[in-house]
Amino acid sequence: DIQMTQSPSAMSAFVGDRVTITCRASQGISNSLVWFQQKPGKVPQRLIYAASNLQSGVPSRFSASGSGTEFTLTISSLQPEDSATYYCLQHDSYPYAFGQGTKLEIK
Amino acid sequence: EVQLVESGGGLVQPGRSLRLSCTTSGFIFGDYAMTWVRQAPGKGLEWVGFIRNKLYGGATQYVASVKGRFTISRDDSKSVAYLQMNSLKAEDTAVYYCSRSLASDCWGQGTLVTVSS
Numbered sequence: 001d002i003q004m005t006q007s008p009s010a011m012s013a014f015v016g017d018r019v020t021i022t023c024r025a026s027q028g029i030s031n032s033l034v035w036f037q038q039k040p041g042k043v044p045q046r047l048i049y050a051a052s053n054l055q056s057g058v059p060s061r062f063s064a065s066g067s068g069t070e071f072t073l074t075i076s077s078l079q080p081e082d083s084a085t086y087y088c089l090q091h092d093s094y095p096y097a098f099g100q101g102t103k104l105e106i107k
Numbered sequence: 108e109v110q111l112v113e114s115g116g117g118l119v120q121p122g123r124s125l126r127l128s129c130t131t132s133g134f135i136f137g138d139y140a141m142t143w144v145r146q147a148p149g150k151g152l153e154w155v156g157f158i159r160n161k162l163y164g165g166a167t168q169y170v171a172s173v174k175g176r177f178t179i180s181r182d183d184s185k186s187v188a189y190l191q192m193n194s195l196k197a198e199d200t201a202v203y204y205c206s207r208s209l210a211s212d213c214w215g216q217g218t219l220v221t222v223s224s
Contacts, residue, residue, distance in 0.1 A: 001171075034210050036152070043204065043214045044144075044152065055212070087152050091209050095170045098144075101151040 002026050004090055006099035014107045019075040021102045023088035028068045032092035035064055035073045039084045080106055109133040109213045111205050116218030119195055129188040129205030136186035140209050143190050145201035157209055195222045
């Protein structure tokens with residue numbers, strides 16, 4: 001089974017900061033990676049699909065890149081509403097798997 | 108507007124069964140795979156499994172922890188996906204979400220399943 005490891009597990013940053021979250025796969029998954037944002041008590045929302053494609057309606061300060069085993073999600077200028085937990089999901093090989101999540105807080 | 112609504116959750120004793128439904132609207136249900144994801148209280152997301160559409164034979168896949176106990180099915184005439192959960196354990200306690208497609212582009216609001224005596 002493919003293991004997905006996110007780093008860091010938690011972080012805090014100031015409004016306006018550039019933030020990067022990393023997701024590593026235990027083996028290559030091509031570009032079969034999705035990023036989700038989940039705010040407390042809310043349903044997960046897809047931000048990015050196919051590793052680097054921005055979901056319609058998602059602010060352009062969100063971007064992502066990567067292929068194979070290493071992937072990054074970047075927020076170019078952190079906003080207060082970006083406080084949430086972020087998850088990656090690999091959908092290349094069965095069983096599909098989420099990363100453990102990265103909790104992002106605003107200082 | 109795409110909508111997914113889960114139902115059927117509740118309190119159930121260990122060893123018993125429960126069937127969740129995911130009722131959809133706003134898209135051609137038969138064109139999409141459907142995925143189930145769960146989230147235990149205070150924990151992260153866990154992929155449970157999916158069912159492909161008829162073009163792919165309605166094939167299913169599951170995470171190891173539910174294989175042999177959970178079954179995903181679909182009724183394209185009703186635009187509904189199901190998650191049949193048998194031999195439930197305390198560790199199955201979670202909010203269960205259904206989502207559209209293998210890459211989960213749209214999600215329902217979730218339904219809470221509590222397994223406890």
